[in-house]
Amino acid sequence: MTKRKWVVLAVSSLLLGCGPEEEAAQQSSPVSVNTETPPRYAVNLKADVAGYYVPATDVQHQNWRLKHIAFKDDVALRHWMMTNDRTAQIAPVLLVFEDMEEGTQNPSGNRRTLTLVPAGFGLSDKKVSIQAISAGLGPVTFDGRWVIEGRALQGDLKIGTQSFENITLNTKTESR
Incomplete structure (x- = not known):
């Protein structure tokens, strides 16, 4: 396989891993937000x-x-x-x-x-x-x-x- 094909395969794999199911899993993880910090x-x-x-x-x-x-x-x-x-x-x-x-x-x-x-x-x-x-x-x-x-x-x-x-x-x- 050529170097170009490896790059295309790697990028395609990354894009497939970032689909809607992955986003939903990321949103459900706990996030600590400091709501007392004022806007700038x-x-x-x-x-x-x-x-x-x-x-x-x-x-x-x-x-x-x-x-x-x-x-x-x-x-x-x-x-x-x-x-x-x-x-x-x-x-x-x-x-x-x-x-x-x-x-x-x-x-x-x-x-x-x-x-x-x-x-x-x-x-x-x-x-x-x-x-x-x-x-x-x-x-x-x-x-x-x-x-x-x-x-x-x-x-x-x-x-x-x-x-x-x-x-x-x-x-x-x-x-x-």
């Missing part, structure tokens, strides 16, 4: 949550301290999600960290900051889920819920392998 970007908000949410206590990983999580208004959220006008550090949801290492102030005297644009987020009137990645920090996730009618957040923040459980973030009322 999902917004289902009725409340206005726009603002800066500052941790009530210090949340620091290595030399980086969480400065705030920022949310823009509903119009900005939906516009950003529906357009391809996406650039670094311009997003309706941002995680902002500041460098606490000595001598890292910029010429104006402010600390150096690291702004993470989420790779995905899910926002509803009850829950918040944010996923980002940083070359220096690794994966960063926040899973929480709104408390005090959208004026505060409470949840778990994970930076790399370090977890901060049940942290509270309040809307910014004073400069920090």
Whole structure:
């Protein structure tokens, strides 16, 4: 048998094995699906949550301290999600960290900051889920819920392998 005939025979055998009976057997096998993972970007908000949410206590990983999580208004959220006008550090949801290492102030005297644009987020009137990645920090996730009618957040923040459980973030009322 020639090489070409062997290839045709092999492909034909594969195609025969992929008939409807084989598909039915594959569909009946158990599959684990995580239904709590939000779509890449999902917004289902009725409340206005726009603002800066500052941790009530210090949340620091290595030399980086969480400065705030920022949310823009509903119009900005939906516009950003529906357009391809996406650039670094311009997003309706941002995680902002500041460098606490000595001598890292910029010429104006402010600390150096690291702004993470989420790779995905899910926002509803009850829950918040944010996923980002940083070359220096690794994966960063926040899973929480709104408390005090959208004026505060409470949840778990994970930076790399370090977890901060049940942290509270309040809307910014004073400069920090």
